[in-house]
Amino acid sequence: MNNIEPTLGQDVPAPLGGAVPLRALREAAGRLLLPLWRGDLKFRRTGWQFALLVAAAAAAVVYGAWQQDVIHDFSAMAGARVAYVFYMVPALDLGTQDRPLAELLVWIAIGRALFDILCAWLDMVFHKRITGRPFDWESMINVALVNGLFSCAAFFAVLNQPVRRFLAHYDALVAQVPTLVDLNGSVALAAAVLIGDFCFYWSHRLCHETRCFWNLGHINHHRNRNLTQMTCAIEPGWLPLQAAGGAALLLLPVLSKLFTADIRDAGAALAVLMVIDALVDPSHSIFMYWVESKSRVLRALRHVFVTVGVHYMHHSCEVTGPHGTGANFGARLSIWDRLFGTYVEPTGQLPRTGLFDPHADLCVNPLRYVVLPYLRMGLELRRNRVSDWPFILFGSTDYEPPNPVPLSR
Numbered sequence: 001m002n003n004i005e006p007t008l009g010q011d012v013p014a015p016l017g018g019a020v021p022l023r024a025l026r027e028a029a030g031r032l033l034l035p036l037w038r039g040d041l042k043f044r045r046t047g048w049q050f051a052l053l054v055a056a057a058a059a060a061v062v063y064g065a066w067q068q069d070v071i072h073d074f075s076a077m078a079g080a081r082v083a084y085v086f087y088m089v090p091a092l093d094l095g096t097q098d099r100p101l102a103e104l105l106v107w108i109a110i111g112r113a114l115f116d117i118l119c120a121w122l123d124m125v126f127h128k129r130i131t132g133r134p135f136d137w138e139s140m141i142n143v144a145l146v147n148g149l150f151s152c153a154a155f156f157a158v159l160n161q162p163v164r165r166f167l168a169h170y171d172a173l174v175a176q177v178p179t180l181v182d183l184n185g186s187v188a189l190a191a192a193v194l195i196g197d198f199c200f201y202w203s204h205r206l207c208h209e210t211r212c213f214w215n216l217g218h219i220n221h222h223r224n225r226n227l228t229q230m231t232c233a234i235e236p237g238w239l240p241l242q243a244a245g246g247a248a249l250l251l252l253p254v255l256s257k258l259f260t261a262d263i264r265d266a267g268a269a270l271a272v273l274m275v276i277d278a279l280v281d282p283s284h285s286i287f288m289y290w291v292e293s294k295s296r297v298l299r300a301l302r303h304v305f306v307t308v309g310v311h312y313m314h315h316s317c318e319v320t321g322p323h324g325t326g327a328n329f330g331a332r333l334s335i336w337d338r339l340f341g342t343y344v345e346p347t348g349q350l351p352r353t354g355l356f357d358p359h360a361d362l363c364v365n366p367l368r369y370v371v372l373p374y375l376r377m378g379l380e381l382r383r384n385r386v387s388d389w390p391f392i393l394f395g396s397t398d399y400e401p402p403n404p405v406p407l408s409r
């Protein structure tokens, strides 16, 4: 922890004439910011601090549930017209379905929402029994704060005019892509699932292999050592750094446009895929990891699907993967990892999760969590020659610049 303080411009000489006010300003900023920067969230388990911990944890649970698409699914119960059948597949208009099937899909959506909440709750209850460590309440509160900050930033990024212009240009470009193949029914559904997960696989892998995507985005999702449904952070949502989404969002419309993805007539396959999606959706649940380790049926799903056990190997800081920068990049299907040689079978032992660097800062502090990777990369750019900048920004995540920055990861 002692190597993670920002330098706050200590190595910048003050300009002549303005030295005293600038130094005074810098010292005042330092006095204000350093305690905020250095401290970790920690609550005593007695008195008012305990009451504050309970209130903050309750707020984090409510916010976490809302973030896991639960609101979408419950809104289906209240008469919404769409259902989310499978990850990365466009929403299905329920008005196009027979009434019994539409009602069944709504009930599955409600079941998926309740299952998500149940898994998050069981993680808290059984964490100590499964891992031997108490549930990390401070981490959950910290992650809720970080996720809130990232969500706000994403909201304002979309309001930003250059971003809107870029998206409008991109939509116009996609509109020109010709449709080559007409598919419908369950074949169209299978194509939509395959295309969606293929795009996710490559964007996710890119995020692990490219310095800026990793350090300025996806590192946040991997920082926590006590992984559960409620303690994994999302990534910054602004383009082009939205870690496991940005590249996919750009590639997906192009590939989808090549086919007509009319999934309306897929019938029972819609319900079957939706149940499978619900089953593997709580992919960070320590409780579901434990259940899978006891269930031969759930383990058999690994042949095709990214089960919780498979995704835990992705979060492992012990398994570097066949290419050195990680393994198991798929979101729902394990076939891409098997095909492109990045699949690692779960070992049966609960892996240690977190960053590969054993001295990485856990950042149980929203300020450090959000700013540290940006500060680190900013200092790397400042302390190295311009000719090194392409490698600092777009090099492999293994790359270390000639003048490294002694900040923790």
Ligand SMILES: [Zn+2]
Binding pocket: 204, 208, 218, 221, 222, 314
């Ligand atoms: Zn990842």
Ligand SMILES: [Zn+2]
Binding pocket: 221, 232, 284, 311, 315
């Ligand atoms: Zn994950």
